[in-house]
Amino acid sequence: MASILVVGSGATGVHFAQSMLERGHDVTLLDVGFERPLPPQPAASFAALKEELDDDGAYFLGRRGEAVVYPSAHAKPYGFPPSKAYVFRRSPGEEVVERGFHPMLSYARGGLAEAWTGGSYELRDEEFGDFPFDGDAMRPHYATVARRIGVTGAPDDLQRYSPLTAPYLAPLEPDAHSAWLAERYSQRRDRINALGFHLGRSRVAVLSRDHGGRQACGELGRCLWGCPRGALYRPSLTLAELLTHPRFTYRPGVHVRRVLLDAQNRALGVVAVPVDGGSETEIRSERVFLAAGALASSQIYLETLVARGETDPSLPGLMDNRHVMVPFVNLRRLGARVETASYQFHMLAMAIDTGDWRHDVHGQITALKAAAVHPIVAPLPFDLATSQRVFRRMRAALGVANVWLSDTRREVNRARLEQRVGSAPKLVLEYGDDAHDLRQTERAVDTTRRALRELGCIAPKGMVQVLARGSSVHYAGTLPMTGDELEHSCRVDGSVRGMSGLHVVDGAGFPWLPAKNITFSLMANAVRIAELVG
């Protein structure tokens, strides 16, 4: 059997490849494939690492201070550490023109999910409304992915927003602040629910027990810097498993530019360029599966159209979740101890019922534990010495609600190409918010702040950050799956209309973007497509 080509080793690529291997196919996975550096001292906690590393702060700050978060109008209260630089390293010569949309792209082994926080949420039945299949078609594949990667979750008030049909592991023990908030919620549930606000445990791809050769969370507090135990799932772990499979071929170091088509628009393979320089090369197969991530797959598709002779093609419907950060202070936790050796990311999740499922809001609540201090201290309203002293006394009381809003496909939000003489075209991403977006955002922030107040927390309005479009890293919608015969769209099995042998298995195919993290759904959808085409 001829080898199929999978482009990209992110969350969808590796799970699609795994499912196709299980169905007896030979799989070649093409990837730029920047590698994760080995984490130092894998048994050390966050604090112990600071004590024991003999690198003059380079692990935390970078050799040239590149991980320092300097004060600016757009500074976030955290920065990606040098150990995650491989995730966001650009392929040589790759440029994006950003118009109202500021994306993160990854060419790493494992893609963007190498830097995720593990949020894994099933879509509920209504949320498949725009898809050419229903929730029942996805449920078995959520289960497959959950068994592969290990997802924690428990029945709670969020179940109506994030069903629990897959096999879930027991959640981790909550940190003291998260436990406090959950307890307070249970005491004031009726008042808080009356706001439309619901609280429960995050569903997270982190292991609460050893699973498939990976170790359970060791509560080292190093999640952001890169879990050294493999407890927090990342796609490169699956890629490492695939590398042991006799029918799997991994070709890193190639950047796929376009799909090679014959005169009848049948796929013949792909055209790629070596990342370390050299001329274009053809890699042949009559079955090509794009899993490079919604934006990179869109670029490959657009360059394919240009090579076919189309001028200035563009893909409407670009989507991304609006992302808002709502920091809060829980005054009842002032002076409490903070255990930095603890699972660092969110342990609670929230949903806001707006009365219209399309506009329901989702979020994750993180109590502050291990963290880089300076990005949090710098925006406080005092001089820096006072700010850091205040911070040390309030640290146990701090947290942030990361709130996401859904998005729909709109004509004006699109991906297209800008041609350049003598080099590869640039991807152009255009996005414009409308008044409805802004009203929805205001309502979501208002409800979140009121609910936090009911929980005994203060969420100062001046500290709320509405992040730029693109920052949620949940990109979708440029080649939507639909039952309608639309130009630039896919069928239920991810096959691209107007071309034969080309499929899209990543977020480009999602016709609607729920407010929740879609990575779990992306992986399940890739497995679903493998079942249909395999």
Added chain:
Amino acid sequence: MPDPGARDDRRPPEGALDGEHERTLAREFGVFAHYLGAPSDDRRLAEAYVRCHASLSSAPDDRFDAWLLALAQGGALRCALADCYARRTRPFGVLRRKLVLALAVLESMPQTHAAFDTAVASSAVAAWVSLVALGVRWGVTSVAAVLVILPVHLTLARSPATSRHG
């Protein structure tokens, strides 16, 4: 925990303090570290501060920005006044950028991280008292900063060629 006394025997890292500019930055770091609450003459801390300047835009925005930096370099008390004033008037200026870098170094190095990266655990009452005291001190410092710095700020704002941009 490694023996802190052993550190001086190690190979000097990149960015050793062998030039006048580097020595100036090292002195500046000494003042900033003292101001931030971790007085230290540890050479490796200063070297890390100097090395990390590669990521910092260290040019002042204008003459007042440069003056604030020069004031802060004069000692911990002056630094407190300058920073108090800068937080309101130049939150993204060169002084704040350099102070944030100094804090980033201090929170990341074995010698000093504990003083910045651990919470102060206490009773809630003690925490409140401490916060009120910090607030009062900040208020007094802010008033002093305005009294000392505002006249200079106004003078420089009125003089020609105050800004590189204008």
